[in-house]
Amino acid sequence: MTANSPAPPAPQATPPVKQRGLEAARATQAVWLLLPTLIAIALVAGYPLYRTIFFSFHEANLTTPEQATFIGLQNFWFTNDEGIGLGFLQDPMWWQAVKNTLLFTVVSVFLETVFGMIIALVVNSQFKGRAFLRTAMLVPWAIPTVVSAQMWAYMYNDSFGLIGRGVLGGQALLAEPDKAIWALIAVDVWKTTSFMALLILAGLQSLPGDMYEAADMDGASKWTQFWKMTLPLLRPALLVALVFRSLDALRVFDVMYVMLGANTAASTSMTGYARLQLIDNSLLGMGSAVAVAIFIIIMAIVVAYVTAFRVKFD
DSSP states (O other), X not given: OOTTSOOOOOOOOOOHHXXXXXXXXXXXXXXXXXXXXXXXXXXXXXXXXXXXHHHHTEEOBSSOGGGOEEOTTTTTSOBOTTSOBOSGGGOHHHHHHHHHHHHHHHHHHHHHHHHHHXXXXXXXXXXXXXXXXXXXXXXXXXXXXXHHHHHHHHHHOTTTOIIIIIISSSOOGGGSHHHHHHHHHHHHHHHHHHHHHHHHHHHHHTSOHHHHXXXXXXXXXXXXXXXXXXXXXXXXXXXXXXXXXXXXXXXXXXXXHHHHOSSOTTTOOHHHHHHIIIIISOBHHXXXXXXXXXXXXXXXXXXXXXXXXXXXXX
């Protein structure tokens, strides 16, 4: 190009009207692509949720749901003329179930997160046999919960169990309400820690390695790198892991039912209480009301997680 040559024309900016048209076309295309998934979610989750909310305001029997009678909030809170509370919120067994479930959730999820973080950090490092360890750590999680619960029930047995007789000297651990919940937490931590480790490991592997190389060159210790770099960058992965595990723990039923039996104060979780009303008592309305309460509790906890972690998903 010579000194007298004309300068090349500047690139033309996309007119605002055309840009808005492109964005609208992309949005329309996205809606059509998502429509089958949205329809599937509405059929699989939306309609059952609607029916559950509907029956929660009705007195209905499980065998004759078409004869439902609208009673408002009486399934939740209602006192008859004799002063007897008939709503499940007035049932002490429900509040015991809430206590059992929250204790189980808080302790088990906390321990699983701590142990899962340790395992993920170890597996994420370079050492011989790492691939085998990654596969082996998933074995407890891969075992069906009913099978693992029955296995642990045998080990806790005070007559022939490895733990109940051999370690505890014949103590009937599962027969004592104050101790049984801790035995259940131990089983859940043994089974699900590997799942938490897997989710955290996925987050660790997405972190840029050059960042840690720069930190090493600046003299930052491993402890400082963990607290100042790893944990802040792991917040999205930790949020996903905590939400998944908390949802699962709040809906716990099978491990309690298998190891302790049904309808006891120590073994009743919120979902176990819903099963008692819905299946054993055939109270479709009451069971639906309990399910709605569980849904509200889970939704509140998820919102609290997202608010506390202040994570933005782009």
